[in-house]
Amino acid sequence: MEKRVTFNERWLPYLLVAPQIIVTLIFFFWPSGEMVWQSVVLEDAFGGNTRFVWFDNFVQLFEDGAYFASVRLTLVFSALVASLGLAVSLLLAVMADRVIRGAGIYKTFLVWPYAVAPAVAGVLWGFLFNPSVGVVAGLLRGLGVDFNYVSNGNQAFLLVVFAAVWAQVSYNFLFFLAGLQSIPRSLIEAAAIDGAGPGRRFWDIVFPLLSPTGFFLLVINIIYAFFGTFGIVSSLTQGGPGQATNILVWKVYNDGFRGQDLGGSAAQSVILMFVVIVATVVQFRFIERRVHY
Amino acid sequence: MVENRPFVTFISHLVLILGVLVIAFPVWMTFVASTHDQATMLRSPVPLLPGPHLIDNYRQILFEGYGRGFSDNPTWLTLVNSLIMAVGVAVGKIAISIISAFAMVYFRFPLRMAFFWAIFVTLMLPVEVRIVPTYGVVASLGMLDSYSGLIIPVIASATATFLFRQFFLSVPDELTEAARVDGASPMRFFWDILLPMSRTSIAALFVIQFIYGWNQYLWPLLVTTKESFYTIVMALSRQATAVDATPSWNLLMAMAMLAMVPPVLVVIVMQRQFVRGLVETEK
Numbered sequence: 001m002e003k004r005v006t007f008n009e010r011w012l013p014y015l016l017v018a019p020q021i022i023v024t025l026i027f028f029f030w031p032s033g034e035m036v037w038q039s040v041v042l043e044d045a046f047g048g049n050t051r052f053v054w055f056d057n058f059v060q061l062f063e064d065g066a067y068f069a070s071v072r073l074t075l076v077f078s079a080l081v082a083s084l085g086l087a088v089s090l091l092l093a094v095m096a097d098r099v100i101r102g103a104g105i106y107k108t109f110l111v112w113p114y115a116v117a118p119a120v121a122g123v124l125w126g127f128l129f130n131p132s133v134g135v136v137a138g139l140l141r142g143l144g145v146d147f148n149y150v151s152n153g154n155q156a157f158l159l160v161v162f163a164a165v166w167a168q169v170s171y172n173f174l175f176f177l178a179g180l181q182s183i184p185r186s187l188i189e190a191a192a193i194d195g196a197g198p199g200r201r202f203w204d205i206v207f208p209l210l211s212p213t214g215f216f217l218l219v220i221n222i223i224y225a226f227f228g229t230f231g232i233v234s235s236l237t238q239g240g241p242g243q244a245t246n247i248l249v250w251k252v253y254n255d256g257f258r259g260q261d262l263g264g265s266a267a268q269s270v271i272l273m274f275v276v277i278v279a280t281v282v283q284f285r286f287i288e289r290r291v292h293y
Numbered sequence: 294m295v296e297n298r299p300f301v302t303f304i305s306h307l308v309l310i311l312g313v314l315v316i317a318f319p320v321w322m323t324f325v326a327s328t329h330d331q332a333t334m335l336r337s338p339v340p341l342l343p344g345p346h347l348i349d350n351y352r353q354i355l356f357e358g359y360g361r362g363f364s365d366n367p368t369w370l371t372l373v374n375s376l377i378m379a380v381g382v383a384v385g386k387i388a389i390s391i392i393s394a395f396a397m398v399y400f401r402f403p404l405r406m407a408f409f410w411a412i413f414v415t416l417m418l419p420v421e422v423r424i425v426p427t428y429g430v431v432a433s434l435g436m437l438d439s440y441s442g443l444i445i446p447v448i449a450s451a452t453a454t455f456l457f458r459q460f461f462l463s464v465p466d467e468l469t470e471a472a473r474v475d476g477a478s479p480m481r482f483f484w485d486i487l488l489p490m491s492r493t494s495i496a497a498l499f500v501i502q503f504i505y506g507w508n509q510y511l512w513p514l515l516v517t518t519k520e521s522f523y524t525i526v527m528a529l530s531r532q533a534t535a536v537d538a539t540p541s542w543n544l545l546m547a548m549a550m551l552a553m554v555p556p557v558l559v560v561i562v563m564q565r566q567f568v569r570g571l572v573e574t575e576k
Contacts, residue, residue, distance in 0.1 A: 003462065005469040006401055007479040016396035017408050019389040020449060026434075027446040028415050031426035038426065092312045095305040102306070108561060109313040111568075115556035116320075117508035119530045123549050124319040126533060127326065133339050133542060135322055169316065171571070178572060198301060227421040231510040235530035249421050253511075256425035265425050272422045280416055 032273075038266035057267040066243065067251075067268075074247045077161065078225035085165045085221055086214065089172035094202065096173075097180040107177070114170040118163075119231030125163035126236050149237070153244030156237045160245050163236060164229045172217050179213035180206065219283045226275065248272060320553070326546035327351070334542040350547045359532055359544055368548055371525040375507050376555075378443050378524055382506030383499050385448035391491065394457035395483055399469070416451045421511060428515045442516045443524075447509065453498055456573055460494050461487065497570030500563050504556045525552045 042053045061067050096106050113121075128136045131148040140147040149156040183206060191201045230249045233239060239246040239254060246254070248268065256265030322341075326334055329344035358367045396402075397409055420427065427446060436442030464487065472482040513527045523531075529548050560567050 003398055003466065003469070005466045005473070006399055007469075007473070007482075009400060009479055010402075012479060013396040013400035013402045013405075016400075017393040020393040020454065021408055021411060023389065023445060023449040024411055024415055027427060027430065028418070028423075028449055029411075031423050031430045032418060034426035034429060035423055088312075092309065095308045095312075098305045099302060099309065102309075106309045106313065108564060110309075110316065111564065112557045112560050113316055114567075114571075115504050115508075115560040116553050117510055117526045117556075119508075119510040119526050120549055120552050121319075123529060123533045123545070124323055127542065127546065127549075128319055128322055133334060135339055135341070138338055166316065166319070174568060174571060178568075198298070223419075227419050230421050231526075231530070234510070234514075235533050238534060252422065253424060257428075257515075262425065269422050269425070273418050276419065276422070277417050 035266045035269050038262050039270045057263040061267050070246050070251050078222050080161045081164045081225040082221035085168045089169045090176050093173050093176035110173050111170045118167050119235045121163050121167040122232040122235035153241050156244050163232050179210050183209050219279055223279050323546045323549050326542050327550050329543055331541050331543050350543050354544045354547045366520045371523050371528045375524040379503045379506035381444035383502035386450045386453050386502050390453035391457050394454050398461040412451050412454050437516050438519045438522050497566045500567045501570040507556045
């Protein structure tokens with residue numbers, strides 16, 4: 001889409017785009033180029049010698065069992081976070097769409113967790129499940145479950161999943177609610193007159209009409225699980241115990257900054273870049289289709 | 294509602310109330326912990342109702358800091374840093390993206406599409422992925438431990454530019470024609486007509502970007518080494534993962550409350566702008 005009426009100026013438009021382009025060049029293209037470069041060179045620990053090694057860093061990565069363990073972990077993690085997060089928020093949104101009295105209050109009480117930083121969410125959940133003082137951990141102990149996320153890998157993983165879902169529910173809820181409210185009442189009323197009950201109406205009318213929103217949210221939630229959960233892992237488990245919560249985005253950071261393995265970290269970044277590119281393309285194609293509806 | 298089914302309505306309310314309670318529970322426990330003294334918080338079972346030490350705890354964490362060899366930084370300082378960063382990021386993003394969107398919609402000039410794509414591809418690589426090389430760039434520019442290092446690298450935003458572009462494209466051409474007939478310069482048109490018309494979009498974007506800036510975690514973690522530049526979210530996370538034999542849960546949770554309250558208040562008070570901003574920036 002283009003404007004019919006425009007201004008004629010020679011230098012002004014360049015001046016106007018300059019700030020954004022300069023910031024983008026310095027803080028996006030320069031480091032990105034550096035990243036791609038680092039992924040194909042080998043640097044010695046003192047930064048003195050740099051040798052071009054083609055795809056050795058990638059080969060090394062693919063031969064590393066720990067990397068695939070992290071890939072598997074991230075896939076399971078994002079599947080759990082996305083499915084749980086979408087299911088819970090869809091349930092809440094459908095309920096909030098149903099009730100007339102108090103809908104606004106429920107909405108207010110359900111949207112605020114969006115404002116809580118993932119790193120803070122990690123601290124809150126760590127406190128609830130703290131092995132010595134956590135309320136929920138104490139409750140579980142009363143039920144005979146020994147919950148100790150500091151030493152038990154599976155429990156640590158579950159806890160990160162819960163914290164990640166908690167921090168994302170309000171976002172999904174808002175989009176589902178907006179999607180539900182845009183479905184014409186007349187469709188639902190017509191189905192009701194034809195004798196369809198609430199369950200039938202949901203599965204045959206509401207659910208299919210909501211699928212564009214659901215698909216959009218699925219992509220967003222997977223991206224969130226891949227990248228947005230860094231703060232949660234960082235303040236809750238730091239990737240541990242062992243490798244139990246060492247998801248890819250944490251591994252990139254950990255290998256690069258703590259392990260000082262710049263080539264390996266850069267190679268991982270390049271791979272993650274492709275994940276985001278695929279997700280962005282999928283999302284844009286889908287949005288295009290929705291516009292043409 | 295289509296028909297009256299009291300039982301289904303009852304269930305709906307039940308599910309919603311349960312949802313609200315589960316979502317609020319971690320924050321409630323955090324608040325309760327911030328109102329007791331340290332001894333109470335180390336004794337099991339921990340209390341479920343607020344205690345009498347609210348003012349003591351918040352006074353100590355705000356003005357004296359966590360203390361005990363970990364950090365002597367009073368928390369009010371980290372709150373100020375977070376505020377500077379949040380406002381800086383929000384204002385910076387809006388400022389640079391509104392003028393670049395203006396240029397791309399209202400002018401025809403060589404390289405226009407190249408600029409558009411250059412901005413577009415920034416969507417492809419979230420900051421979490423390119424942290425190591427970006428850190429290198431910021432370090433070589435000498436911007437570590439500075440407010441400009443905290444703010445400027447995260448203000449390049451494709452989403453904000455697209456939002457304004459979308460909005461400008463919907464502004465009727467007649468306005469531009471009228472302005473040109475009256476002899477208004479492009480900048481005059483921008484200041485007197487476009488900017489006032491963009492008020493609601495700017496407000497919506499400000500809310501979203503303020504929260505985004507306040508909640509930045511990884512970036513401050515990388516570019517600050519001096520405690521005087523720590524932001525609240527990052528200071529809290531550092532404190533939470535520090536190994537401590539007898540942690541001061543009361544102070545830590547008071548800190549967590551202080552990290553949450555400003556952005557949560559923004560969302561609740563400006564809920565309309567927030568919802569609008571969220572839905573529009575993601576479109």
